Every structure is written in C-alpha cells, then in structure tokens.
Amino acid sequence: MDKKLPEVEKIACDICRKEVPLSEAKTPEAMDYVAHFCGLECYAKWQQDSETKDQQGETDKK
Ligand SMILES: [Zn+2]
Numbered sequence: 193m194d195k196k197l198p199e200v201e202k203i204a205c206d207i208c209r210k211e212v213p214l215s216e217a218k219t220p221e222a223m224d225y226v227a228h229f230c231g232l233e234c235y236a237k238w239q240q241d242s243e244t245k246d247q248q249g250e251t252d253k254k
Contacts, residue, residue, distance in 0.1 A: 207234035 229235040
C-alpha cells in the first residue's frame with residue numbers, strides 16, 4: 193500500500209519571493225494579472241506599487 197503525502201502546491205510571493213502554500217497565499221481578485229502574496233503586508237506593498245505604475249502609465253498614453 194502506497195501512502196502518498198498530500199502534495200502541497202507552493203508558490204513564491206510576488207514581493208519577497210518567500211514560498212507559501214497556495215492555499216495560504218493572498219491573491220487579488222478581479223484582475224487580469226494573477227499575483228500571489230505571502231501575506232497582507234506584501235499585498236499592500238504590491239497595491240502601492242501598482243498604483244504608482246498606473247500613475248506613471250497615464251503620462252505615456254496618447
Ligand atoms: Zn511576501
């Protein structure tokens with residue numbers, strides 16, 4: 193009888209690259225781009241970064 197351990201899928205946090213179980217990762221919903229974060233701290237940081245990028249992108253629009 194082979195007893196296999198349940199494989200825990202892990203992903204790397206988009207901000208600090210720390211590996212976390214997929215089930216514990218924070219993912220922003222309703223977005224085209226799927227990002228994963230180890231916690232709300234990194235999620236908040238990513239939100240700030242993306243907001244900054246949005247503002248910069250507007251100057252590029254024609
Ligand atoms: Zn992180």
